[in-house]
Amino acid sequence: MGLFIRNVSKKYANGVQALHNVSLDIPPGMYGLLGPNGAGKSTLMRTLATLQEPDAGEIHLGDIDVVNQKEAVRQTLGYLPQEFGVYPKASAEELLDYFAVLKGLTNRAERRATTEALLRQTNLWDKRKQKLGGYSGGMKQRFGVAVALLGNPQLLIVDEPTAGLDPAERVRFLNLLSELGENSVVILSTHIVEDVAELCTRMAIINKGQILLEAQPLEAVAALKGYIWRKLTDKSALPALEQEHQIISAKLLSGRTLVHAYSPERPGNGFDAVEPDLEDVYFSTMAGCFGPTGQQQAEGQAR
Structure with missing residues (x-):
């Protein structure tokens, strides 16, 4: 039922x-x-x-x-x-x-x-x-x-x-x-x-x-593979990063700020590829860059 x-x-x-x-x-x-x-x-x-x-x-x-x-x-x-x-x-x-x-x-x-x-x-x-x-x-x-x-x-x-x-x-x-x-x-x-x-x-x-x-959560996570990048930075640098890149989340880690960015290619120096998880799916979707429309747009830019 x-x-x-x-x-x-x-x-x-x-x-x-x-x-x-x-x-x-x-x-x-x-x-x-x-x-x-x-x-x-x-x-x-x-x-x-x-x-x-x-x-x-x-x-x-x-x-x-x-x-x-x-x-x-x-x-x-x-x-x-x-x-x-x-x-x-x-x-x-x-x-x-x-x-x-x-x-x-x-x-x-x-x-x-x-x-x-x-x-x-x-x-x-x-x-x-x-x-x-x-x-x-x-x-x-x-x-x-x-x-x-x-x-x-x-x-x-x-x-x-x-x-x-x-x-x-x-x-x-x-x-x-x-x-x-x-x-x-x-x-x-x-x-x-x-x-x-x-x-x-x-x-x-x-x-x-x-x-x-x-x-399906696992499929949504798999669809983000290759699109999520992370960088450990100072909190003071966050506004500039948000202006330059599609930052989907930021959280404190050992006194510094760990940011995740959504991009079909490496956003810039200091960013490393990271395996996505469901939290990345959530924040990417809320930011409008993942989902039926956002994912198609990203794929079009990358490929």
Whole structure:
């Protein structure tokens, strides 16, 4: 069961065009939606989760019309929003049991077996009696996944799931997500490139409500081979380099500034070729020099 999005647009009352003619084909498995804050990711996720309607366009989950058959979608939907609340004085076991009732699991034995299985799957079984108010950020996120997995959803949406997690919790959470994409569509919306690189077999980059690139991460990285160059320089030299070359990223390294440039040939003295990664794909796409149009232009200049 795939998810098919066609020409979806959404404009808010304040005039912000959050989505503009978004079209995507999302197969079963882990799918990354990558973009900066304010790019339109959460708007698209909320639309897919039937929490708001698009101004235009169509969305189908298999044979289900997402816009016009909201109850049918909700029967097979799991949604972990960017921010969600819990009852701090309730235990994980109690609250998950409550949500299972709301999901329609009225048989007590079946519900007990389901909640136990989900708490074990999310590695919370040993902490099931602990009050949720005492959970760490990562534990709360894993509890949110347990709630989202009630009813074996065919569509699972997770919005910015690792923001604010410490490195150890992030690894545990990503390991959990990696197990979920075998039989359902799992959409991971994030601004963290590493999350997509580690989990997703397909991805899209979105900015200002528009899809800039849709690809397999490994293929997108391979397409950049020979186009990415790096140079270690002083911070004071960065403005001049940005004037002369297509600098796509700059970060501190041992007190100096490491820049990556996009070019079909060596940009100048001091630049060395570097194997591209998904971060280079992201920054090149955001800079407008990679993607369906940018890549063609670069290839035309080089060849």
